[in-house]
Amino acid sequence: MSGTSNDTARGVVVGVDIGGTKVLAGVVELDGRVGRTARRxxxxxxxxxxxxEDALVAAVLEAADGRPLAGVGVAAAGFVDSAGERVMFAPHLPWQGEPLRDLLADRLGCPVGLDNDANCAARAEAHHGAARGAASALMITMGTGIGGAVLLDGHVVRGANGMAGEFGHMQVVPDGQACECGRRGCWEQYSSGNALVREARALMADQPSVLVExxxxxxxxxxxxxxxxAAEQGDLVARQAFASVGGWLGVGTANLVAAFDPExxxxxxxxxxxxxRLLDPARAALRRTLVGAGHRVVPLLVAARLGPQAGMVGAALLVSGDQVRR
Amino acid sequence: MSGTSNDTARGVVVGVDIGGTKVLAGVVELDGRVGRTARRxxxxxxxxxxxxEDALVAAVLEAADGRPLAGVGVAAAGFVDSAGERVMFAPHLPWQGEPLRDLLADRLGCPVGLDNDANCAARAEAHHGAARGAASALMITMGTGIGGAVLLDGHVVRGANGMAGEFGHMQVVPDGQACECGRRGCWEQYSSGNALVREARALMADQPSVLVExxxxxxxxxxxxxxxxAAEQGDLVARQAFASVGGWLGVGTANLVAAFDPExxxxxxxxxxxxxRLLDPARAALRRTLVGAGHRVVPLLVAARLGPQAGMVGAALLVSGDQVRR
Structure with a gap:
């Protein structure tokens, strides 16, 4: 497998995913496989x-395990400027405009790439996962809220401020549910991990559910x-909560598909x-809500393939992208 | 001005805009200026x-006025396939999948380009108008309904089905106003020429207005x-109607900007x-509704520059684009 290994004389490429709770670093091979990892x-x-930065550097060095660094890519849970140099702000991290890319390049002595975590995950899916080979794709990241990215020809569209892909704060209900962002009716209030839990809590007040126990x-x-x-156990409250969140996933996706028409x-x-359980109600709502559904190929709505490693793998592509670009 | 004229030995480039009521053809110079025009x-x-097709060919030949044709671009008010070969369907035209591009190329004896009218207008604004020089832009076309286009590096993103930019049918109100498309709550039901008129009609039932006379x-x-x-005359009903339609223009624009982050x-x-009168309430609603407005450069919201000739000028770029591409 020498053709796909990056453990060569020029060193290894390490991807790092830094969120509010943990720093995950790993050596990423050219084919997207993850080697030695480290966590802080x-x-x-x-x-x-x-x-x-100390925690980040320590995780990188542990993952590299003494091998020289060819490059380090960083996926950060926050807003990264359009040049990919700074984390402008992040809800769970202290950076506020620090020139992180250059600071880390100095400390690590190798090229460093920086982007937000949703963009990195999308890049990973485009190169090694569910969006591979697509001329155009959307990535929708459903965690606590909704993040995402727009992909054209395998590249992330970063936008004028580096803020493209903020799908979760598209308004879907006028004067709707209050959002942490200070506005109302944002999509992620109806379709996200938080929305799933809120919906289940409301439903279990009136219906029997294993969630009570x-x-x-x-x-x-x-x-x-x-x-x-609970949904896996057949609990009706949990299944209704997934149907609601999935339905809203489809409605918001239909809006994005009307605008982008991705593959x-x-x-x-x-x-x-x-x-x-999430995607079936979303697919039904997408077909029902999408304009011209009878005159077009409705895009496939599929689960991501790379799981929790997507951010790390996509971060590595920031510094090894040229070698794997199709 | 020989450097900007296309009336050379290789012939003229003609742009054609075909809608439900008229066919407008014109010789388009390389700098975007329109020469001789013809109408059917x-x-x-x-x-x-x-x-x-007869009407279209007649308009082209009249505009060309005996000069050889270097190329003809067609902007059609309908859905054009992603290859730019066929009008798949159009509410006011009889085409249903005819290979129009090749049919016209045979009849006219020159290269023919084909795209929908909103994409052509966007292309014209990107090359010669309000989006000139922008790395990313959105075009929102407000007529009877809302059409539009996504521009990256001066190029229209056409999408997997050639249907990107169908902004008017993004749902902004769940179970809202019924739309001609068969669904409910589409953006163009709240922000368009039709919405403006409906709003004014409803308001004049309860308030004095010059619209009654x-x-x-x-x-x-x-x-x-x-x-x-009426709005120009200071009529309050008409001004309220513009405030409503403009406000909704800003809300829908904020959704698109959250997704694309255009310049x-x-x-x-x-x-x-x-x-x-339309754009001021839209700008206010955009600033109010856009996520992270305090952490980003909010994009300029500006009027198009090319007016009713935009479709024709942008159509011409389909066959002369290489010569003017930045």
Whole structure:
């Protein structure tokens, strides 16, 4: 497999995914496979920024295991400027405009690439996953909220501010549910991990559900994984919650498809682990809501393939992209 | 001006805009200026397709005025396939999948380009108008409904089915106003020429308005140009109608900007003739509704520059594009 290994004289490529709770680094091969990984706890958002950089550098060096670094790509859970140089702000990290890319390049002594985590995950799916070979694709990342990315010819469209793909804050209900962003009716209030839990909590007030027992009778203790597990056990409340969140996934996707007309729509993020329980109601709503559905090829709505490693793999592509570009 | 004229030995480039009521053809210079034009009435949608092609060919030949044809670009008010070969369907034209591009190339003896009218107008604004020089832009065309296009590096993103840019049928109100497309709550039901007229008709039932006199006391006789004229005279009903339609223009634009993050948003089409009366409430709603407005450069929302000739000029770019591409 020498043709696909990057462990050569020029060194290894390491991808890093940094979120609010953990830093995950891994050596990424040219074919997208992940080798040695390392993990650190994110120091938090109220610490000096250098402590977060320390954790990041430590994770990179542990993953590299003494091999020289050919390049390091960083996927950050925050807004990255259009030049890919700075994390402008991030809800769970202390960076506010620090020139992270150059700071890390100095400390690591190799080229560094930087982008937000949703863009990196999309890049990974485009090169090695569910969007591979598509001339145009949308990535929708469903976690706590909704993130995403627009892909054209395998490249992420980053936008004038590097902020393209903020799908979760498209308004789908005028004067709707209040959103953490300060506005109302944002898509992610109806289709996300948070929405799934809220829907299940509301439904279990009126209907029998295994979630009552799972949560010790306290609806506020219900979590997303509990709803997924309850749905697998056939619980009707949990299944209704997935039908609601999936339906809204389809409605919002129809809006994006009307605008972009992509070949394929890839759904990733934690909630997408529910697979067809989420995607089947979404596919039905997409067909029902999409303009001209009878006159077009309705895009496939598919689950992401790379799972929790997508951010890391896509980050590595920021520095090894030329070698794998189709 | 020999450097900008296309009236050379290789012949002239003619752009044609064909809609439900008229066929407009014109010689288009390399700098986007329009020379000799010709006009025909569209024969209708219930005639044999060759009659429409006859009208189109006649308009082209009249505009060319005996000069050889270097190429002809056609902007059609309908859905054009992703290859740019066929009009798949059109509400006011008889074509249903005819290979129009090749049919016309045979009849005219020159290369022919084909795209839908909104894409052509966007291409014209990108090369010669309000989106010139922008790395990314959105064109929103407000006429009877809403059409549009996505521009990246001056090129229209056509989509997998050639159907990108169908912004008017993004759902903004669940179970909202019924739409001609068969669904409910489409954006163009709240922000378009039709929406402007409907809003004014509803408001004049309860408030004094010059529209009562202008329409002979019959609200169903109110037209878009009447509302524009009444607003210019200071009529409060007409101004409220513009505020409503403009506000919804901003809300829908905020959704598109969240997704694409373009440098500039260009608003064209008949309703855009109202200028800031439409765009000021739209700008306010865009700033209010756009995610992260405090952390980004909010894109300019500007009126299109090329007016009713945009389709024709953009159609010509389909066959002369290489010569003017930046």
């Amino acid at each position: 706890t994110t120091p938090g958002r109220r610490v000096v920024t250098s402590r977060v 799972m949560s010790g009778g306290a609806p506020e203790q219900v979590t997303g994984p509990m709803v997924t597990s 394929v729509v890839v759904v990733g993020g934690g909630v997408s682990a529910a697979g067809d | 009435t569209t024969p209708g949608r219930r005639v044999v397709t060759s009659r429409v 202008m329409s002979g006391g019959a609200p169903e006789q109110v037209t878009g140009p009447m509302v524009t004229s 500039v948003v260009v608003v064209g089409g008949g309703v855009s003739a109202a200028g800031d």
